[in-house]
Amino acid sequence: MNKNSLTLLLVFLLSLTSKAQISHTNNSTESLERPKLVVGIVIDQMRYDYLTRFYNKFGEDGFKRLMKEGFNCKNNHFNYVPTYTGPGHASIFTGTSPKYHGIISNNWYDKELKKNVYCVEDDSEQSVGTSNNSGQMSPRKMVSTTFADENRLFTQMRGKTIGVSIKDRASILPAGHTANAAYWFQGEDEGHWISSTYYMDSLPKWVIEFNKEHHVDSYLKEWNTLYPIETYTESGDDLNDFEGGFEGKETATFPYDLVILKRQNKGYDILKTTPYGNSLTTDFAIEAVKGEQLGKDNETDVLTVSYSCTDYVGHNFGVNSKEIEDTYLRLDIDLGRFLKALDDAVGKNNYTVFLTADHAAVDVPEYLKSVNIPAGYFDSKAFRNSVNEFITNTYGNNNLIESISNNQIFLNKEKLKELNLDLDDVQEDLVNEIISYNYIEKAYTGTAMSSTSFIDGIERLIQNGFNQKRSGDVIFAFAPAVINYGKTGSTHGSAYEYDTHVPLLFFGKGIKHGATFQRTEITDIAPTISALLGISYPNANMGNPLDFVFK
Incomplete structure (x- = not known):
């Protein structure tokens, strides 16, 4: 080989090497492209079988869109007890269990203070947006980080975190320690969204405006079934002995005049036990995306949204009630308009969503006993x-x-x-x-x-x-189907399948379409989102990233 040929060969090899390096760089850049917004949706007290039981009545834009375009983990479970709201939300977002994050229940006996404490109470903080003490809250009793905390650290605090829920604990715990804000609903005679001095000294302008417009009043109306009640064949009789109902109404049967019933059911708090509280939550979450400009820059933001009213309705009426069916059919519509709002505000391929629940629920034991299934009351x-x-x-x-x-x-x-x-x-x-x-x-x-x-x-x-x-x-x-609760309505808290088996849907940027019956656990969610974002796992994480959901 002469000198010229050798030179040409060397140039050719250098060219191949350079192209490979460029290709590798491009691929690496593409693999690290993160969603502009991660939305964690938690539905309080949602059993997995609600997805299948009500499937044929869902529209195309809510639950079905998540299932048809996203990834459905059909065998997803909690891996600890008690299966309550506080521990559930903490575990979903920290990737660990009460053993490590410390939220062992909604309330527990404090061995040092010698008294019962609430999981997010904090007397060192003050209410923002109300004179009521219901804003004296913080996440300080949770001792580990959430994936939202890790995202804040990773982005040098440039990525925002906002938490939204009717319940304080369902807003505060998912958003973590470094959140820009967490908002929850103050009912009774106010009907406002509030916060805590842990996050801010005063409500931002968009929240003040939302409260002034008093959207809440538009939901004080008659609650009747979305579709003809005779078509609700996926649930039991409307009139039965297994439901609680509202003060001021003789039977727990449709319709419910909320304007009249409001007076005997703690004012605006009545909306918590109707699907309209979920609609109000959706309104506020959509406004949060706009008001906080979420997903508008190159730093990933996190929005946590927990729908609490499904839990209140379940506790009151039970998992087999017409009321719970109507609540989920209406929630399906709310999910659809929320996803549409995210499409418009952030862009269809710019955000990632996961949807799960903080626990499920048992059938009313009195009902189970009526059909010869062992059950009881402790x-x-x-x-x-x-x-x-x-x-x-x-x-x-x-x-x-x-x-x-x-x-x-x-x-x-x-x-x-x-x-x-x-x-x-x-x-x-x-x-x-x-x-x-x-028992x-x-x-x-x-x-x-x-x-x-x-x-x-x-x-x-x-x-x-x-x-x-x-x-x-x-x-x-x-024992199975034994509860420490009243004889009407459903509850939760056990280690049995009816309390541990909950939905887990992933959707959006970086997520492929598919489904699995492989067992997944609630603590796998946080490391999965962390892996998607390329950030550190929460500091007490015990779960595993579900790599099979990624494209």
Whole structure:
């Protein structure tokens, strides 16, 4: 090979190398292109089977659009108990369970303060937008970060985070510690969206204007079924013995005149137990996208939206009610207009959405018993009396128990020490006693939860919900379809499928169309979004990114 040929070969090889480097650079840039906005939607108390049960009555723009264009994880579960609103929202956005993020319930007994505390209460903050103390809230009791926090850190605080929900805890916990704002609804005689000094000193102009326009009044009207009630064949009879209803109305049957009923049902709070509260939430969330200019620059923003009214309706009327069916058919319409608003404001291929629930719910046990399915109601007062009697008879002292709450018994450590009693022995004695009680299916000591590793079953879920600093000394679980609740309406909180199996839909930029029956867990959501954004996982994350949902 002569000198000229060698030179030409060298130039050719250098050209190939340069092209490969350029191609690699372009591919890397494309793979790191992030959505301008991530929207996390949580539907309070949504069972997975609502997607399939009401599917044929949904329109094309809401749930069906998410399923037909996005990815449906059909076997998605919570991996801890208790399955309540506070822990649910915290777990979804932190990628971990109460064991690590610390939100062990909505309310719990504080062993240091010796009193019950609320998961987002914070007396060091003041209300913004109301003179009521309902704004004295913050996320400080949650000890880990959310993916929204990690996005704020990654973008040097340039990416915004806004939380929206009727419920304070459902707005505050998802948005995390570094949020620009979290907003929730103050009902009663106000009907306004409010916040806390944790985020701001005064409401921004767009929120003030929204409150002044008093959209809330447009929803004080008759609540009747969206479609003829006889077509609601996916739910039970409208008149039955399993529903609560409203004060001032003799039966829990359609229609409901909200203007009249408002007076006896805490004013504007009545909207929480109707689908119109979800419509109001949608109105406010759309205004938040505009008012905060979300998705308008090159830094990813995060909007968390939790629909709370599905939970209030479920608690009042039950999962098999005409009211719950109508609520989901109307929510489907609200989701459709929310997605359309995101299309218009951010652009169809510029945002990513996930939709899930903070827990599901059980059928009303009285209804289950009427169709010969085992179910029951736990008598907490009788349980407390029996446990206290056992303690007194066994140890000659009735001051050894400080609290019984959230299916946990908290012992008085000072009194145990004073009586020279061994903590482990007393825990074991209590477990051996209560496991024989009616409707109690499982019981464990706090020591066992701290020292033994459970890899499956209800035991694993109990352990994932057990926080060594905050949880009790004895933990117990009910038998299936047994609840500590009234005899009308549905509730939740257990480790059983009816409470743990919830939807998980991904949609939008970076998400492919598809579905899977592979088991996924609620703690997988945060690392999946973190992976999509190329940011750090939340600092106490225990989940795994679901790579099969990505394009």
